[in-house]
Amino acid sequence: QKEVEQDPGPLSVPEGAIVSLNCTYSNSAFQYFMWYRQYSRKGPELLMYTYSSGNKEDGRFTAQVDKSSKYISLFIRDSQPSDSATYLCVLRKGGGSEKLVFGKGTKLTVNP
Amino acid sequence: GAGVSQSPSNKVTEKGKDVELRCDPISGHTALYWYRQSLGQGLEFLIYFQGNSAPDKSGLPSDRFSAERTGGSVSTLTIQRTQQEDSAVYLCASTSISGIPPPPYTQYFGPGTRLTVL
Numbered sequence: 583q584k585e586v587e588q589d590p591g592p593l594s595v596p597e598g599a600i601v602s603l604n605c606t607y608s609n610s611a612f613q614y615f616m617w618y619r620q621y622s623r624k625g626p627e628l629l630m631y632t633y634s635s636g637n638k639e640d641g642r643f644t645a646q647v648d649k650s651s652k653y654i655s656l657f658i659r660d661s662q663p664s665d666s667a668t669y670l671c672v673l674r675k676g677g678g679s680e681k682l683v684f685g686k687g688t689k690l691t692v693n694p
Numbered sequence: 695g696a697g698v699s700q701s702p703s704n705k706v707t708e709k710g711k712d713v714e715l716r717c718d719p720i721s722g723h724t725a726l727y728w729y730r731q732s733l734g735q736g737l738e739f740l741i742y743f744q745g746n747s748a749p750d751k752s753g754l755p756s757d758r759f760s761a762e763r764t765g766g767s768v769s770t771l772t773i774q775r776t777q778q779e780d781s782a783v784y785l786c787a788s789t790s791i792s793g794i795p796p797p798p799y800t801q802y803f804g805p806g807t808r809l810t811v812l
Contacts, residue, residue, distance in 0.1 A: 674797075681739075
């Protein structure tokens, strides 16, 4: 069983739509839950992170973690064509562990 | 400040040739990672350098792959006798453990080198 599973999509939505991106994971030791965004022909960049369970909101983006079901989500409200990118869920264990575990990424296209 | 830079941005080579890919990390970052990203695949960890410690080479797919980091800064990934299955984007990332900005161990990626082996 892979440590993290992410539907690769692709996902295509009209401008203004609400987008939901999700990952599941298997190891309860993960404590940091991040979303990286990767534009075409660019490296991934950190978009949001959550420590432990709960929600975190940043503008149009909301990151949600449910540790009981080992399920993490990223919601994008009022999606824009500039949100078109690949979104990777990225997990890290605590306790000084540096290693990141990456989902395969979901490719999102927002059509004007 | 300057981010992670990688060179070349694109490399086309013939099967059997050796290639060298370069990564300049963010100044002051002690840790450096190499990853490979193939079409439709996630990021595949290759190798990790942390300070003066012995590198973690557990992700290198074969002995044709090697990497070094000189002076705790610039790193070079070398692929000998390239094969067509080596075609991918090679990404470098560097990390600060300071946690500023949070979270700690955030990896900052370069733009990657797109390698095509004909």
